[in-house]
Structures are given as structure tokens and as C-alpha cells.
Amino acid sequence: MRKFISYLLIVLMIVGTGLIDWQKVSAQSSDELEEEIKSKKNEQNEIEEKKSELKDDKQDTEEKIEENLDEQDSVNNEIDSIDQELSGTREKIATKENEIADTNAQLDELSSQIDELNAQVEQLKEDIQELKERIKKREELLKDRLLAIQSNGGSMKYIEVIFGSKNFGDLISRTSAVNTIMDQDKNIMEVHRQEKQEVEDKQAEVKDKKKQVEQNKAEIEDKKASLESQKQELESLKAQLDEQMSDKESLLGELEEEQHQLEDYKVSLEDEQEILQKQEAANQKAIELAKQQKEEMQQLAEEKETNNNSGGNSGGSSGTVTNSxxxxxxxxxxxxxxxxxxxxxxxxxxxxxxxxxxxxxxxxxxxxxxxxxxxxxxxxxxxxxxxxxxxxxxxxxxxxxxxxxxxxxxxxxxxxxxxxxxxxxxxxxxxxxxxxxxxxxxxxxxxxxxxxxxxxxxxxx
Missing domain, CATH: 2.70.70.10 (Glucose Permease (Domain IIA))
Known part of the structure; x- marks a missing residue:
């Protein structure tokens, strides 16, 4: 409108001097306005094409967002699955650690038993040594007794002792004494036999017990080695799962970042669509204004031509007004x-x-x-x-x-x-x-x- 007013003022200032060719001014202004209208219409067509491109681009972006969200759901499901497996693996590792702890306790107990048995063995060795010394002394005593009996004629000497009694009382005394000596010999032999058997039994018992404990300890150590191996396998599995989890979380982070970028791009497309719509409206208004200006310029030219034909000043200048x-x-x-x-x-x-x-x-x-x-x-x-x-x-x-x-x-x-x-x-x-x-x-x-x-x-x- 301001452009039109500028043209109108110039025309009104010059019209009285006859220095303007109104037909040329009208043609020039009309051509400029027509060119502007044509330019704006071309721009409208470009806007329509751009709107179509933006619509397709937005649809493509929305599809990418949907694909991204689907992939995020898939990755989240995988993460949940890995997390569950990790949780189960951690529980198994904890169980193995408890079993290993129990096994270590058993090994400690067995080691204590072995130490105790070793102490018993050492004590038994001392006891056996004492028994051996007592047995040796007893054997020497018995040997002396046998030699004495043999040198005195054996059991006949006991008869002589008995028959050598002076009276019945003496007989009883002598008989009692002989019995006592014989019982003592018998007891010595029995004790000797029992103590030897006791030593042999204790040696066998301790030997068997130690063997059993050592066998139990070997089995427990094998069990511990197996548990350690199983725990190591579980630790390796946990490390693999941790790595998978890290990879999936990194992928999820990348997908979320991509989603944010796509969402931002979608918003920018929506902004651009809105701006294009407003630009389209602005261009349409500019076209309407240009058309209005063109009609008004043509109307002024027609009125001036009518005035000239009716005897007004036709003007002789060939000067023109151009867009400054x-x-x-x-x-x-x-x-x-x-x-x-x-x-x-x-x-x-x-x-x-x-x-x-x-x-x-x-x-x-x-x-x-x-x-x-x-x-x-x-x-x-x-x-x-x-x-x-x-x-x-x-x-x-x-x-x-x-x-x-x-x-x-x-x-x-x-x-x-x-x-x-x-x-x-x-x-x-x-x-x-x-x-x-x-x-x-x-x-x-x-x-x-x-x-x-x-x-x-x-x-x-």
C-alpha cells in the first residue's frame, strides 16, 4: 500500500506539469505489479511443493520414531531378560559361596580332627612306649620266674613246700601262699596279654580313624574344588551378562538420543509447516494487495485518458517513473x-x-x-x-x-x-x-x- 501511495503522490505532483506520459506510467507500474503477482504465485507453488515435502518428511520421521520406539521396547525386553538371568546368576553365585563357606568350615573341622588325632597318635606313641617298657620289665620278671621254676624242678617244688608242712595250719598257710604266687603269675600273664592287645587295638583304631578322616577331607577338598569351579563358571557367565547389559544399555542410550533428535526434528518440521502456512497466507495477501494496486492504477490511467480525450492536457514528456x-x-x-x-x-x-x-x-x-x-x-x-x-x-x-x-x-x-x-x-x-x-x-x-x-x-x- 505504501508503494502505491508513493506512486500516487508522484503522479499527483507531476500531472499538472504535463511532464509524464500516463500510458507509459500505467504500463510500467502495471507490468511491475503483474511481475510481483507472478512472483508471488510462483512462490505459492513453491510453498505448496515444500509443504508436500515437509508432510512426507514428517511422516517419514514419525515412522522412524515408531521404529525407534519399537526397537527401544525390544532392547528393554532384552535388558529385562538379561537382568533376570543376572539376578538368577547372582543368587547361584551366592549359593555357591555359602556352600564353599560350609565346605571350608567342614575342612576346618576335619583339619582340627586330624590335628587332634595326630595329637592322640603322639600321646599314644608315648603310652605305647610306656607299655612297651612295662611289658619289657614284666617279660623280664616272667622270664626270671620261669628260670627260677625251671631251676627248682618246676611244679614239684610247690608240692615239696606243701608236704613239708609241720602241721595242718602250716599246710593251709603254705597252700595259700603257693596259690597266691600262682595267681600272681597268672594275673601278670593276663595283664601282659591285655595290655599288648590294648596297644594293638589303639594303634588300629587311631590308624583307621585317621585314614577315615583323611579320606573325608580329601572328598571335601574335591567338593570344594568342584564348587570353586562352578563358582568360576558362574562368575564368567555373570561377566558375560554384565557386558551384554552394558552393550544393551549403551544401545538404549543411543536409541533414546536418536529419538530425542527425531522428536526435535519433527518439532522443527511442524514449526516450518506452521511458518509455511503463515507465509502462504502472507503471500496471498500480498497478491491481493498487488492486484488491488494494479486495478487502482489502471482505473487512474483510464480516468486520465478520458480527461485527455475530453480536452485536458495530454502532456508531451516521455519521462517515466520506475521502481526506485x-x-x-x-x-x-x-x-x-x-x-x-x-x-x-x-x-x-x-x-x-x-x-x-x-x-x-x-x-x-x-x-x-x-x-x-x-x-x-x-x-x-x-x-x-x-x-x-x-x-x-x-x-x-x-x-x-x-x-x-x-x-x-x-x-x-x-x-x-x-x-x-x-x-x-x-x-x-x-x-x-x-x-x-x-x-x-x-x-x-x-x-x-x-x-x-x-x-x-x-x-x-
């Missing part, structure tokens, strides 16, 4: 650039930063239509904070400008703005490291990939 625009943009703020266009921190910085404080008025870099406005808390535009997108048409080429990190916004979607008109105030909203204005220029519509961004330096006056 040179395809360049005005600076949105009067300030120096603190950060240029290009790669920064591993990604594309798709615009330039103007060093201004919070609250500085930001003007539209050219006349156009506001595509959309974005607030910091609406979760869109990926860290741009408060932002405004404006659609422009210059020399048959469509552009989109972006103004980001604003502290406030003064326009609304679908609004027509003129060059330099205030659209908001600079700020520090979104992913900003300090107060400034971030400004971008895109050929055509804005897209999240920023593939059509250009260096604003090359387009600013």
Missing part, C-alpha cells in the same frame, strides 16, 4: 555488527548480530507482509526467543527476513509493514548470550535447515 528499489535491504537498527554470517561452534550462524541494548527499536528491513510472530514461551523457532518473520518481494524475487531475541513484538501475522516500520524492540530472549539483534535473510521462505539463507552483508544498504 535496488534489491537491497535497510539495516533494521543503526548499530555495528558484532558477529557475522558463517560457521560458528560447529553449526551455521545463518545471520548477523547487531550490538544493541535491550529496548532498541527494530525496523523492517523492507516493505512486506508479516508472516508470523513467535513468543519465547511457545516452544518454537529453536532458541530464537521472541522473533518476527516478514515476507518481501524485490525485483521479482521473494525474500524472508527474520528478527530474533526481541524483548517485545509490535506487529502481528498478516500485517503489512513498510520499510523501516517498527516491528519490535531488541532484547536477550531465547538462546542468547547477551543483548543483541539477530537478523537473517532467506531467499524464498524460511526453513529450519537454513539452506536458503544468505549473508545479509551482501544485501544491506
Amino acid at each position: 528499489g535496488n534489491g537491497k535491504f535497510s539495516r533494521p537498527v543503526s548499530a555495528g555488527i558484532t558477529s557475522g554470517y558463517g560457521q560458528r561452534w560447529g553449526s551455521l550462524h545463518a545471520g548477523v548480530d547487531f550490538g544493541v541494548g535491550v529496548g532498541t527499536s527494530v525496523g523492517s528491513a523492507a516493505s512486506g507482509v508479516v508472516i508470523s510472530t513467535h513468543r519465547e514461551n511457545d516452544g518454537s523457532m529453536n532458541g530464537y526467543g521472541n522473533a518476527v518473520l516478514v515476507s518481501h518481494s524485490m525485483n521479482g524475487i521473494s525474500y524472508t527476513t527474520l528478527y530474533a531475541h526481541l524483548s517485545s513484538i509490535s506487529v502481528s501475522a498478516g500485517q503489512t509493514v513498510s520499510n523501516g516500520q517498527t516491528i519490535g524492540a531488541s532484547g536477550n530472549t531465547g538462546a542468547s548470550t547477551g543483548p543483541h539483534l539477530h537478523f537473517e535473510i532467506h531467499k524464498g521462505g524460511w526453513n529450519a535447515a537454513k539452506s536458503n539463507s544468505v549473508n545479509p552483508i551482501n544485501y544491506l544498504n
